[in-house]
Amino acid sequence: MTPSPARHMPVTVRMFTQRFSSTPRGAHLARHLAVHRLHDWGVPYGCDVSDVAALIVAELAANAVTHGRVPGRDFEMGLGLDGRTLRIDVSDSRGEYRPAGPGALASPEAGTVGGRGLLLVEALADRWAVLDRLPVGKTVRAELDLPIWICRADVGARRL
Template sequence: MTHQQLVTVRVFTQRLSATPRGARLARRLAVNQLHAWGVPHGTDVSDAVAVIVAELAANAVTHGRVPGRDFELRLSLVTGSVRVEVTDTRGDPRPPGPADVQAVPPLADSGRGLVLVSALADRWEVVDRQPPPGKTVRAEVDLPGRPAMVRVSGPVTPGT
């Protein structure tokens, strides 16, 4: 008889208005949901997810906004990590991915969002929205003391 390990995946999904208020609400919803899942406010994971959600939501509102369309926040508590996904419906152009992020001059007025995401996330990527148009920026933050997933995308399976 083969024994399979049970994996509990918790998911929170919310569509938000593509406005600065919607971006602020995304951050608050994320930290409150993490707290409900047992990741307390003020921990390194909660703080990292808060910054990642704030940056990705701000980008969705600023660069991915299509008038009359919302953006979506999706959080998943998967084996060993918290996955953050922010999806917008703008189909052009694709934002820079992890390999494209460069340091920003100290006095620059903008350009630090994805640098912060790169610094705080253990993994992140940009994928096409399904169904098109649009894109999803997906980031994961590992939970201390729990085995991490190796891949960001694909089905959630233990030990991959």
């Protein structure tokens, strides 16, 4: 008797990338488009995952517009849903202005001016990092581990 091949759950990788103007309006549109895309992928508006993703996109897009802006250059938001991980990437063209990275952020008690917004990202994301972007710039990536069940108003709970 030969062993049967291991059964694997099919993996659907969903990816979305969009460029936005480096303006407050561009940051606002990025947040709205992110939750809309997640809703299309089965993560409904108003659920915990959607709300957390919206906050992370809002913070990273605001940082790209405020600190990463290069005149005439856009910023880019990317979303990836791979199995049970949601990846949020926000890229800008300014590589020399870099956040310190996980675990090295300013604390509110320290009285420092920068880095407080990324404390929110660090608190909400399961992982985050700052990556080099080729040919120029940086990408701040945040990842969320998704629960097995996502609640949907139209069908109750569904397995993701």
